[in-house]
Amino acid sequence: MxxxxxxxxxxxxxxxxxxxxxxxxxxxxxxxxxxxxxxxxxxPFCHLHAGGNLYPDISDEQCRVLMKQSIEMARLFPQSIDERPTFISIPKSEKYEVAKIESRLEMLVEYYKQLILKDPSNEILGSPKDYYEIYSKEDLKVLAKQPTVKRPNSSDEWMSNTIKLIDYEKLKTPVIIVQEYGWNLxxxxxxxxxxxxxxxxxxxxxxxxxxxxxxxxxxxxxxxxxxxxxxxxxxxxxxxxxxxxxxxxxxxxxxxxAERLIEFKAAYVSKWQPIPGLIPELIFHGERGTPHGMVQLTPYCDDYYQIHGMTKDITLFENGLIKLKSSEEQPEFKDDIKQKLDCGWEEEEVKSRTKNAIDFVAKFVPLFKSANVGGPPLYGAQQISGNDLSxxxxxxxxxxxxxxxxxxxxxxxxxxxxxxxxxxxxxxxxxxxxxxxxxxxxxxxxxxxxxxxxxxxxxxxxxxxxxxxxxxxxxxxxxxxxxxx
Ligand SMILES: Cc1cc2nc3c(=O)[nH]c(=O)nc-3n(C[C@H](O)[C@H](O)[C@H](O)COP(=O)(O)OP(=O)(O)OC[C@H]3O[C@@H](n4cnc5c(N)ncnc54)[C@H](O)[C@@H]3O)c2cc1C
The missing domain is CATH 3.50.50.60 (FAD/NAD(P)-binding domain)
Incomplete structure (x- = not known):
């Protein structure tokens, strides 16, 4: 039988x-x-969203859920967690306010403490007092003069390495280092x-x-x-x-x-020159889908960096979003996206989109202009139930x-x-x-x-x-x- x-x-x-x-x-x-x-x-995935700090627009409740769920997953798969922090900044051109992010971070520290109180093994993001660190312009000027550290051990050292590479005159201050780690798929x-x-x-x-x-x-x-x-x-x-x-x-x-949204997105693999000290993941916030969408630079070993740029010519795509009503059959993506999902990418598009991504990062990290294509994009389609893209x-x-x-x-x-x-x-x-x-x-x-x-x-x-x-x-x-x- x-x-x-x-x-x-x-x-x-x-x-x-x-x-x-x-x-x-x-x-x-x-x-x-x-x-x-x-x-x-x-x-793909590369970021453990332990606090939702890549999303200035989401609710406090979503931030708490992301933190709790991230901690649970990190406990299950510790060998996939890359314990480097994330640098969070808002360019002067953007509407977001640092003060709002800061008050959310305070809320997250309290929530993290509660999670640890419930179970001490939840302390996987370091001590709650170190969950985030805020740096004023004056702090940055001081840190820019500190020696670069090959393997940083504190938020100050991560920030010191970062700030020497960044055109921070373009950013609102303060800027932040938060313990949101990398996640290796x-x-x-x-x-x-x-x-x-x-x-x-x-x-x-x-x-x-x-x-x-x-x-x-x-x-x-x-x-x-x-x-x-x-x-x-x-x-x-x-x-x-x-x-x-x-x-x-x-x-x-x-x-x-059921009603749902399906979105195709891609991140790009680049290779840069060796730099003297490790850097955290770099985030420059921006409005999604506009030409100045968020920039995300994720460091890997051997001078490889993954790039997301939330614009239509980098991570997002024309016709990359399908909206589906519950009465409808599951539609297909248009041919160019279907081709990528089923058979992979044309080499020309890998080059052009990775180049766009590198130039996008170079707006804030000028030396990154010298980076090159480091491999094929990491990409795929994902779905969101209902009709709220955020x-x-x-x-x-x-x-x-x-x-x-x-x-x-x-x-x-x-x-x-x-x-x-x-x-x-x-x-x-x-x-x-x-x-x-x-x-x-x-x-x-x-x-x-x-x-x-x-x-x-x-x-x-x-x-x-x-x-x-x-x-x-x-x-x-x-x-x-x-x-x-
Ligand atoms: C560019 C990009 C970056 C992202 N970055 C992050 C990030 O940093 N952090 C994060 O947490 N999330 C991130 N995400 C979201 C994350 O990738 C998804 O949430 C997650 O992969 C979804 O997992 P899943 O198991 O639901 O679906 P999938 O990973 O899509 O798995 C579904 C599986 O079902 C298989 N399948 C489908 N139909 C059949 C069938 N008929 N028979 C057999 N097998 C079938 C498919 O082959 C597939 O392997 C990102 C997504 C994208 C697109």
């Missing part, structure tokens, strides 16, 4: 894999389908894939496209759904749709279409019995979604009630740093990126930071 799985998960992005890993932690069996040859291979993907391969409870099916789902809920069987692939049909009791921007395709089969926290919905639809906007929401699904399958009595919930996931913890290093490097190279993108700038080793510059 064919095996019946408790849970069938379609989509092996961060949401699907974290759901499978949470289920495996409680020995709940699942089958996970990913059409590509490795997991966490969808749209290749390392997270590696740890997740190695753990799932090892799991007795999750059957991971990579290179496996789900072609259809049959609803058998009214047929009084021991299972509710048949998940069809080209080779085989799988029987499952509970269905999880974590198909990323393609969740609508499964919804359509089940006639459960929403940054999206989670899971349960539109029908035995069916969950994950629609995360930031990768940090993946564990919250997994736990909500875990609760739902207990409510529906698909599994018995779970009484004890340990913090640790032993399966993930059993994967060594060396295994992650090796596999993360393989994943980066397989996907056409420089090996350096799989490494951490600030490496975490037995609770000691190790410099690898």
């Amino acid at each position: 064919d095996r019946i799985y408790n849970v069938g998960i379609i989509g092996g992005g961060i949401s699907g894999v974290v759901t499978a890993l949470q289920l495996a932690k409680y020995e709940i069996d699942s089958v996970l389908f990913e059409q590509k040859n490795s997991v966490v291979n969808g749209p 290749f390392r997270l993907g590696a740890q997740a894939q190695l753990a799932l391969n090892k799991s007795d409870n999750c059957s991971l099916k990579t290179n496996t496209l789900v072609t259809n789902v049959k609803d058998l809920r009214n047929q009084n069987l021991d299972y509710n759904w048949e998940i069809c692939t080209n080779e085989k049909v799988y029987k499952v009791k509970y269905l999880v749709n974590s198909c990323g921007f393609k969740t609508g395709q499964i919804d359509e089969v089940l006639r459960l279409n 929403l940054r926290v999206g989670e899971v919905s349960f539109p029908s019995k035995s069916y969950a639809r994950s629609e995360i906007i930031k990768a940090s929401s993946a564990l919250t979604v997994a736990n909500q699904i875990l609760n739902k399958i207990q409510d529906e009595e698909i599994i018995p009630l779970i009484n004890t919930k340990p913090n640790q996931n032993l399966l993930l913890d059993s994967i060594s740093k060396d295994e992650i290093d090796k596999m993360a490097c393989e994943l980066a190279v397989q996907r056409g990126y420089p090996e350096a993108l799989s490494q951490l700038v600030i490496e975490k080793k037995q609770n000691n930071f190790q410099e690898i510059l």
Whole structure:
């Protein structure tokens, strides 16, 4: 007789894999389908939004949720967290006020303290008193005269290295250093894939496209759904749709279409000259979608830098946003974007958009003008449920019995979604009630740093990126930071 799985998960992005890993932690069996040859291979992520400081317009509540969820994910995948801070600034041309950001930071420090009080292991962003540091123009003048430090150890040292490279006359003051860290997708993907391969409870099916789902809920069987692939049909009791921007395709089969936005975006890989000391991630705020949208420069090892520029000729695209009403079928992107998603990029466009991105950064970091293309763009489409493009926290919905639809906007929401699904399958009595919930996931913890290093490097190279993108700038080793510059 064919095996019946408790849970069938379609989509092996961060949401699907974290759901499978949470289920495996409680020995709940699942089958996970990913059409590509490795997991966490969808749209990229590079920033752990532990406070929402890249978004001056979002609500305080979204900032708190982003902080809490980021801490939870960092605890689950510590080897993917790059503990370098973020420099936050507002150009003089922009409407945002530093005072507003500052008062939000004060609120976040109080919230961070509460999280630590609840569980001391939540202290992964350093001490709350160091969560952020504010620098006036006078402070910057003093720090600009300090010697550059190869591997900074304090906010002052990070700021001192930064300020020598930046045209800070263009910025409002004060400027800020905040402990929002980097997040390495290749390392997270590696740890997740190695753990799932090892799991007795999750059957991971990579290179496996789900072609259809049959609803058998009214047929009084021991299972509710048949998940069809080209080779085989799988029987499952509970269905999880974590198909990323393609969740609508499964919804359509089940006639459960929902209102959503789908957006295609890209970040660019550049290589710069060696500089004397590490710098944090650099943020120059700006109004999204205008020619002066936000600039984000993310440092990697070996002088590689990733660039986002929130304008239509860098990260955003003409026709890059699809709005979908609940009555409509999932539409396709126009040909140029579809081509990128299905077959990759034309070399000319890689060059021209990366060049635009480099020039955009050089407005604030003049020496960056000498950077060159360092690899293919990191790109993908993501969705936002409903119709609010400024929403940054999206989670899971349960539109029908035995069916969950994950629609995360930031990768940090993946564990919250997994736990909500875990609760739902207990409510529906698909599994018995779970009484004890340990913090640790032993399966993930059993994967060594060396295994992650090796596999993360393989994943980066397989996907056409420089090996350096799989490494951490600030490496975490037995609770000691190790410099690898
Ligand atoms: C340019 C860019 C930068 C970003 N930066 C950040 C960041 O810094 N920090 C952050 O937190 N978030 C960031 N995000 C958002 C983040 O990438 C997404 O939130 C996250 O990847 C969504 O994960 P997911 O698992 O829901 O979907 P996905 O990662 O899209 O996974 C869905 C998976 O389902 C598979 N699939 C779909 N249909 C089928 C099928 N029929 N059969 C089998 N498999 C199927 C796909 O192949 C895919 O692997 C960024 C997004 C973009 C586009």
